[in-house]
Amino acid sequence: MKTQVAIIGAGPSGLLLGQLLHKAGIDNxxxxxxSPDYVLSRIRAGVLEQGMVDLLHEAGVSERMEQEGIVHDGFEMAFAGRRVRIDLKQLTGGKTVTVYGQTEVTRDLMQAREASGQITLYTVPDVALHDLKGENPKLTFTHNGEQVQLECDYIAGCDGFHGVARQSIPEDSIKTFERVYPFGWLGILADTPPVSEELIYASHxxxxxxxxxxxxxxxxxxxQVSLDEKVEDWSDERFWEELKRRLPADTAAKLxxxxSIEKSIAPLRSFVAEPMQYGRLFLVGDAAHIVPPTGAKGLNLAASDVSTLYRIMCKVYQEGRTDLLERYSEICLKRIWKAERFSWWMTSILHTFPDSDDFSQRIQSSELDYYVHSDAGLTTIAENYVGLPYEPID
Known part of the structure; x- marks a missing residue:
């Protein structure tokens, strides 16, 4: 088999990259x-930055999002028994976010992929990468019981934190940065009306x-729960009662x-791998970086990686600009570290840390109070939340 760009991973980042490349006439x-069912069963983020919404429009997969997505002009931060609204639209010159689940984004992209006739091979557990430094990298794997070799020009590793792409880079050619937080998020999905028209981030x-x-x-x-908590110890009743305790009284009364139709615990971590490329392999999304979900940046950062790699590939195939390939990591990391900072800040300012002393708690409270009572502070929160501009490709 041969193709121009081989993409490992059929999550939203891999499918979005494939759709954009296809529309540009680049085979992938x-x-x-x-399996497809397993990919669709993943429960993930649902807040899309303006940049990702624009990218889905560009990819031609925005019709259902436009119909069913919920545009939010702001969100609220609750602390000390009160609620403060962050007016995203006013503070950022009209930018907003859209609530539309990652599962639905994936479903839309899968349907577009099927309609395009481009090849997607599912249930392939044994992918191996070869000749990444050469001019003709290859992938080998088993599909339908047969050994397959796929030759390509470039490889996009969109296969997540535990995927084979990053693991295929020699240890002495990559450096990782990580912070593991001493707590996780216990999340539930329920068919109940929202307690508020906009998201509420509550510090308690x-x-x-x-x-x-x-x-x-x-x-x-x-x-927020400790890392030693187990899902089975949290009945629905216990969850709802604890949630009410952490919300302002007027909000809890309306809950x-x-x-629940889904319940899980996710640990929180910050992680970045540098560089995000090795030879003709390019890491995209969770394969290269993880953010705590507090800033709603995980899927959105993957989208900005996709945008960068897609636009570089267009320059390569349409203009012969191979010089841009070496800048992929540099361009992506500028935006990634800013998003890592914002996610770290939101996590640090809103969570309770088990080893925090009285001084640290006072500083945390004072910083939150300062930001929400300062025009500059509110603008900083808003412009980061809606998403910083994508880095230009030139």
């Missing part, structure tokens, strides 16, 4: 270790809480509860 094949002495949503009838709520 996607290889995914899991008992721990952080987030009121989010997927639609006007489906909600997503999170609680509509119901049976």
């Amino acid at each position: 094949i996607i290889i995914e270790r899991q 002495e008992r721990g952080f809480a987030l009121c989010s949503m997927r639609s006007p009838t489906r909600t997503r709520y999170y609680l 509509v509860t119901g049976p």
Whole structure:
């Protein structure tokens, strides 16, 4: 088999890259270790930055998002028994975010992929990468019981934190930066109406809480929990009662509860791998970086990586600009580290840390109070939340 760009991973980043390349006339094949049903079963983020919304429009997969996505002009931060609204639209010159679940983004991209006739190979668990420094890199794997060799010009590793792409880079050619947080998020999905029209980020002495949503009838709520907590110890009743304790009284009084349809605990970490390329292999999304979900940046950072690699590939195939290939990592990392900073800041300012002393707690409270009572502070939060501009490719 031969193609121009081989894409490892059929999650939203791999599918989006494939769709954009296809529209630009660049041939690509996607290889995914899991089944389509498994990929669609992943419950992930649902807040899309303006830049990702624009990219989905460019890819021609925005029709259902326009119909079902919920545009939010702001969000709220609750602390010390009160709520402060961050007016995103006013503070950023008209930018907004859109609530539209990652599962739905993936579904739209899968349908577009099928309609395009481009090849996607699912249930391929044994991908190996070869000759990454050469002019003709290769992938070998087993598909339908047969050994396959795929030759290509370039490889995009969109296969997540535990994928084979980053693991294929020699240890002495990559450096990683990581911070593991001493808590996780217990999240539930429920078919109940949202407690608020916009997201609420709540800081409380008992721990952080987030009121989010997927639609006007489906909600997503999170609680900060210690890393030794187990999902089976959290009944729905216990979850709802704890959530009410962490919300302002007027908000808790309006909370509509119901049976959960999904419940899980996710640990929080910050992670960056540098550089994001090795020879003709380019890392995209979670393969290269992880952010704590507090800033709603994970999927959105993957989208900006996709945008960068897609535009570089267009320059390569349409203008012969191979000089840009070596700048992929540099361009991506500028935006990634800014998003890492914002996600770290949101996590640090809103969560309760088990080893925090009285002084640290006072500083944390004072910083939050300062930011929400300063025009400059509010603008800083807003412009980071809606997403910083994509780095230009020139």
